[in-house]
Amino acid sequence: MSSGGREFRCSYCGAPLDVTPDSVLVVCQYCGRPNFVVSDVDTGGILAVPALNSDEIARRAVAAARRELKLKSATFGDPDLYYLPYYFASVEMAASYRARVRVTYSSGRTTVTRTVDVSGSLNYSATVPVLARRAVAGIATEKLAQHYLSTKPQTKPLDQIELGYRTSKAFLAAEFGRDRARGIAMRDAVDGLLARVDKDAGERALKALRLHSARTAVLDKTVDYQVGELDLSPLTYLPAWLVPYTVDEAQYHMAFAGWDGELLAALEPITVSGRLRSIIGSVLASGILAGIGGIALPQSPLVGAVFLFFGAGISAAIGKNVVASIKVKK
């Protein structure tokens, strides 16, 4: 089943539907009812979290501007809702390792460096979010997934989600199915496991030297690990609201978790002149990313727009100074 070349018809009135490769939900032009277009991606069923309405988010944005961003005045645009596709993979691992750790600490006026061999074993379990649309990945999309895992809002089958009239273009199609999601989740989980091993090895090295705190670096390690069953959720749509706001004629965005209005990230106006260079860097970077969004996905202005915003997260990673122009809660 593929959207290319195949004609889709409204399941209520039979009228032809205008389906693009990015369509997940299409509102029939004739009867006005929403049709879900399931792609050929193997999603394992589709769940979604219901979103707050735009009035609620508009109020939240005004409060966040005042309380969290400390803005004296700002003009707000209409909030835009996006549903982003995620898989969540739960995985348990057991690892045993040997590591050589360099420990650096100061003793009186001298800096002492010692090398310690340690070994240990540990269990590691994690729930790894996998955004099924890699190009929009950024600070806000990571925070959205983490906020979902910590607040555990109720999910519903996609066709039971109440849809406002503006919702029809909010759903971003998933780019890949469960097999690739499993692969990505496994890579991320192994990265997490190796980071945990480094931490554990550092702690053991400190203990061996009877130190409370010191700088540790793992120089070399051998890790054997076993992976338990990897449990993958169905494709799960998480809502995010983007609110544009204007300060001194420049436009910025805030991103909110769609279900409870938690502020995830905001592009924050910065007026300190010493940071001018980082602002220029940030603008250039997001300009370039916006260009890529427009070129790579010419039929999908919606995705270009999201890419532009979440590109703010990506540009934050490009230059260290640029991070200063992005305010992230927590």
Ligand SMILES: [Zn+2]
């Ligand atoms: Zn219809």
